[in-house]
Amino acid sequence: METVSPIYSSHAKCPVCESEFEYTKVRSKAIKLKQQDSDFCPWYEGENPVLYEAVICPECGYGSHITNIDKISRNEKAKVREKISSRWHKRSFSGKRDIDKALEAFKIVLLNLKEREAPSSEIAKISMRIAWLYRYKEDRESEKAFLNYALKYYVDSFKNEDFSRNGIDTYTLIFIIGELYRRLEHYEDSMQWFSRLIQSYSDPAKKDKIPPRLIDTARDLIQEIKQDRAMA
Numbered sequence: 001m002e003t004v005s006p007i008y009s010s011h012a013k014c015p016v017c018e019s020e021f022e023y024t025k026v027r028s029k030a031i032k033l034k035q036q037d038s039d040f041c042p043w044y045e046g047e048n049p050v051l052y053e054a055v056i057c058p059e060c061g062y063g064s065h066i067t068n069i070d071k072i073s074r075n076e077k078a079k080v081r082e083k084i085s086s087r088w089h090k091r092s093f094s095g096k097r098d099i100d101k102a103l104e105a106f107k108i109v110l111l112n113l114k115e116r117e118a119p120s121s122e123i124a125k126i127s128m129r130i131a132w133l134y135r136y137k138e139d140r141e142s143e144k145a146f147l148n149y150a151l152k153y154y155v156d157s158f159k160n161e162d163f164s165r166n167g168i169d170t171y172t173l174i175f176i177i178g179e180l181y182r183r184l185e186h187y188e189d190s191m192q193w194f195s196r197l198i199q200s201y202s203d204p205a206k207k208d209k210i211p212p213r214l215i216d217t218a219r220d221l222i223q224e225i226k227q228d229r230a231m232a
């Protein structure tokens with residue numbers, strides 16, 4: 001029987017330098033989710049699509065999350081040309097990726113976002129994925145550093161940004177902030193954010209907007225924190 005490769009090539013036009021380039025995706029049929037951690041980090045059987053979510057233009061070094069390739073303003077394009085392309089050595093990121101290659105690509109995307117002064121929620125999302133890549137590698141210290149980074153930008157996003165434009169709803173964001181504080185062992189802060197979520201759920205005007213699964217998980221995690229502390 002002929003086996004079909006789980007990955008394939010797709011094409012995009014770079015919004016910064018306008019060249020056509022190739023990038024690699026995982027076939028949806030090949031994606032088998034095994035489980036998900038409480039901060040939504042997914043674990044797959046076989047090819048892991050997270051590794052391919054950082055898309056890089058080989059010509060100019062423009063990089064973005066796969067869902068946001070065209071989401072860049074004229075002003076931001078100028079910044080990428082000035083700060084990234086001017087220093088870029090042409091190289092390709094297409095083809096099969098291991099975790100290290102994915103890390104390299106994600107760090108280029110992160111650099112792009114910082115140079116562009118992109119919204120905090122986008123910087124947080126990429127930092128979170130870098131933390132997950134380190135989790136796959138069992139490099140706890142680097143994972144923590146990037147969870148910390150993600151937390152800082154998620155909190156900034158919550159306070160200062162219309163994050164709904166980036167597809168995050170308020171309650172998921174509150175949950176993620178609580179969960180990141182928990183993973184970083186800031187238990188007081190974690191419980192405050194989880195409690196904030198649970199309180200919102202008791203408000204009839206908000207209840208329908210909150211996925212019940214988030215509430216169940218937040219309750220479980222609060223219990224876990226309390227038990228850990230009672231034992232300590």
Ligand SMILES: [Zn+2]
Pocket residue numbers: 014015016017018019057058059060061062
């Ligand atoms: Zn380009």
